[in-house]
Amino acid sequence: MxxxxxxxxxxxxxxxxxxxxxxxxxxxxxxxxADRHPDRTALSCSNLAHGYAAMGDDKASIGGGKxxxxxxxxxxxxxxxxxxxxxxxxxxxxxxxxxxxxxxxxxxxxxxxxxxxxxxxxxxxxxxxxxxxxxxxxxxxxxxxxxxxxxxxxxxxxxxxxxxxxxxxxxxxxxxxxxxxxxxSGIANKEKQKTRQLYAEGKVGRDELLASESASYHAPGTCxxxxxxxxxxxxxxxxxxxxxxxxxxxxxxxxxxxxxxxxxxxxxxxxxxxxxxxxxxxxxxxxxxxxxxxxxxxxxxxxxxxxxxxxxxxxxxxxxxxxxxxxxxxxxxxxxxxxxxxxxxxxxxxxxxxxxxxxxxxxxxxxxxxxxxxxxxxxxxxxxxxxxxxxxxxxxxxAPADPLDPTMLSPVSDPFQPDGGMRLLTGNLGRATIKTSAVDNERYVIEAPARVFETQEAVAKAFKAGELDRDVVVVVRFQGPRANGMPELHKLTPPLGVLQDRGFKVALVTDGRMSGASGKVPAAIHCTPEALADVSGVSGPLAYLQDGDLIRVDAHAGTLSTTADLSARQPAAAPPAAMGVGRELFAMMRAGADGAEKGGSAMLALAGL
Incomplete structure (x- = not known):
């Protein structure tokens, strides 16, 4: 060893x-x-009887406690x-x-x-x-x-x-x-990805997209x-x-x-x-x-x-x-x-x-x-x-001494990349993570004007209208734990991928999540502090950004920054809390959630852990 x-x-x-x-x-x-309750025989007889009332032939074993x-x-x-x-x-x-x-x-x-x-x-x-x-x-x-x-x-x-x-x-x-x-395994993943992008461009319809997805997610078991x-x-x-x-x-x-x-x-x-x-x-x-x-x-x-x-x-x-x-x-x-x-x-x-x-x-x-x-x-x-x-x-x-498929696995002596492909970004826009393992090296640094959104739907609308056909850093804010529960923004992947394939320099900056499907578009995610004001009333940096602000996402240097003077601005107003699908029942969790770097949990924060 x-x-x-x-x-x-x-x-x-x-x-x-x-x-x-x-x-x-x-x-x-x-x-x-362990000392307080060493085993179930510490329960009262009534407690214990309730616990094994429906256990049939196992009653004697459970009741005996051995x-x-x-x-x-x-x-x-x-x-x-x-x-x-x-x-x-x-x-x-x-x-x-x-x-x-x-x-x-x-x-x-x-x-x-x-x-x-x-x-x-x-x-x-x-x-x-x-x-x-x-x-x-x-x-x-x-x-x-x-x-x-x-x-x-x-x-x-x-x-x-x-x-x-x-x-x-x-x-x-x-x-x-x-x-x-x-x-x-279902259809080839690249074929599924291609169909998603064609759908985002309006080149195939919903029937073709559903057929593709159903050929991928098609049986019992994990995706x-x-x-x-x-x-x-x-x-x-x-x-x-x-x-x-x-x-x-x-x-x-x-x-x-x-x-x-x-x-x-x-x-x-x-x-x-x-x-x-x-x-x-x-x-x-x-x-x-x-x-x-x-x-x-x-x-x-x-x-x-x-x-x-x-x-x-x-x-x-x-x-x-x-x-x-x-x-x-x-x-x-x-x-x-x-x-x-x-x-x-x-x-x-x-x-x-x-x-x-x-x-x-x-x-x-x-x-x-x-x-x-x-x-x-x-x-x-x-x-x-x-x-x-x-x-x-x-x-x-x-386990096999050597990879049985060198396109899937490599040894430490000859890895696919010398680093693990998950990096910390810091700067005047806060702290964020970026996954670089699927990003081409020439896209590790993106510097472009911002286009600021507050929903995925607004991004999709701007994409369809051709408003994003340029070098752009798409900012999607008010997506953190306190704002709306920090949803995954996977819906953004196809349109941003299309823009990148058209030859534009594209990056995403968000206080939301992108999930395990984070892919080829550089994405500074989990930005903390999040845009929505914390319990002390202080808003995160993304709340101060405006369209046109120059943003630099630099995975080489580990930086996330803007040249704009945010100190001279007032934070944008947060959207109203969404109702429906039970979201209103989780208001207490949103209100008590701590930052993404701590796990974005109200339960652990309120428990003092």
Whole structure:
């Protein structure tokens, strides 16, 4: 095993020092929780009887308090393709638990919205705060204190971070994430992208667009592009919270069933009543969080995790910021090219060597922490493997020594890019992140006059009218957590891509999000402070911009600036709060949300975390 890379060691040490007090408070709380309620037999007889009244033959095991009783917290619904396979998981998981003398109960369900359905629609304004809602729902599910461990069934965008935040507040228990895998590959991603751009230009109609989209998103399983959902699965591997190699095995296959069985039975082993207890609080520490960031950078993952990692880290008492991402990005090479950063999807990535190959490369280069407490092995080295079935027996073998498809994976010695492709921008327009892994190098610096908007719809209207056919920095403001819940602005991608293809210098600057589908157009996103005034009444810099202001987005220098004198101006008035689709119910979350760099959470801010 190689010595730690000095940058990895330095950033980790800084995070440990920054988090010293908050981490200790968290661990002390988890110790008190474990001492306060060591097992379900501390419940009164009436409490306990309510808890197992419907459990049939399992009543004796649960009531006796000697065998592990494991919670299932599920994000099942059959509108979200990635979660449709979860429908029958509890039935099977209960059988797997009984094989090792344990019991399982569905402790509760959590909401699971599909950003693909709400993308560009009013419902997207609820997306970021669905993460906090999921965390709260997880806490409600586990509040019955009937359990010795947690099986967490979730895959997609806000769902895994929300489950993890909620589960970490019960970190005295063991926890295992149980994925269901990606759908089969559909049409080529470049063909889908081309149809979207043709539709944006008015050259094909809605029927052609729907046919293209349906050929891409077409079956049970996770969408196959490398967005937030699949980046979640990568992170769970890098943090050791899956069974090794579980992330990208397709649903409804014998290998997937074997991995689910192994996850349940391993959870029984590492549970409070198991032979080898491993509390989640001890698994998710500073080193595991750094591994998640490194994995994100090495694979060109979703920019959404610039919000989610700080948020779930806070739930474990660990404090990270975008400077940590930026410093690591300079020395973590890009080892994967998965659409939208390449032509192949996660199925091609898995076939080429997948996470086992990536983890081994990172460990061999000293770019990941091996000495973390994992749920499925003794260290992260156990995740540098891939699962296989021999007859019906599950085992693990070493990942391929070399990429089986060099267009999908590369070694540390010859990476696709020398850096991780996610950078911090700072300047008189605030702090922002930019994902450069899919951006051509000649577009790393864009300097052009601003055109300022306050909605995606206004951008689309100006595009159709030909008003943006020039070098332009499109500014979309009042899209932050406090303004409207920080929706993804993925609807902007096709028109901005068309402008760029026409030969114009184009960039986006916004306090909103662009998601894991951030692509070839340079985008300074998550700008903080956001345009809407904070609780003290101070507006962020974007609120002062006007059409024609010269803006420079410089990914080489790491700067985001304007030559305009903002100090002489009054901030623009914010649009009125939107009503409908339940958005008014989330007013309290918007009002209490903190900045994007802290995770954009009202719940964590108000909890003092």
């Amino acid at each position: 190689a010595d730690l890379h000095p940058t990895l060691a330095r950033v980790t040490a800084r995070i440990v020092e920054r988090s010293r007090d908050s981490r200790q408070r968290y661990l002390d709380l988890m110790d008190r929780e 065998a592990p009783n494991l919670a299932i917290v599920t994000a099942y619904n059959d509108m979200l393709s990635a979660h449709q396979p979860y429908g029958r998981y509890p039935e099977a998981m209960k059988l797997y638990a009984r094989e090792v003398g344990a019991t399982m109960q569905v402790a509760g369900g959590v909401p699971a919205m599909c950003d693909g359905v709400t993308q560009g629609q009013d419902g997207m304004d609820l997306s970021l705060f669905s993460r906090d809602t999921i965390a709260l729902s997880t806490a409600v599910a586990l509040s019955h204190e009937m359990y010795d461990g947690m099986a967490l069934l979730g895959i997609c965008d806000k769902i895994v971070p929300g489950l993890l935040i909620g589960a970490l507040r019960f970190g005295h228990l063991a926890g295992v994430f149980v994925p269901s895998g990606p759908m089969p 196959t592009f490398y967005g937030t959902a699949n980046s979640n699965q990568m992170m769970m591997e890098m943090m050791g919270l899956h069974m090794p190699g579980a992330a990208f095995v397709p649903p409804n296959t014998p290998l997937r069933s074997a991995l689910t069985r192994a996850a349940v039975q391993q959870l029984a082993t590492i549970s409070t009543r198991g032979s080898n207890p491993r509390p989640l609080a001890r698994c998710v520490d500073e080193k595991a969080i750094v591994n998640a960031i490194v994995g994100l950078l090495a694979t060109g993952g979703s920019t959404n995790h610039a919000l989610h990692i700080p948020a779930f880290a806070r739930a474990a008492g660990v404090l990270v910021d975008w400077s940590d991402f930026d410093e690591l990005s300079k020395d973590v090479p890009l080892l994967a090219r998965v659409y939208p950063n390449g032509s192949g999807d996660v199925n091609h990535f898995q076939a080429a060597g997948g996470m086992g190959y990536v983890i081994r490369e990172l460990l061999d280069a000293g770019l990941a922490h091996d000495d973390i407490v994992t749920v499925g092995g003794q260290s992260l080295s156990d995740y540098a493997q891939e699962p296989v079935l021999n007859d019906k027996d599950l085992s693990w073998q070493a």
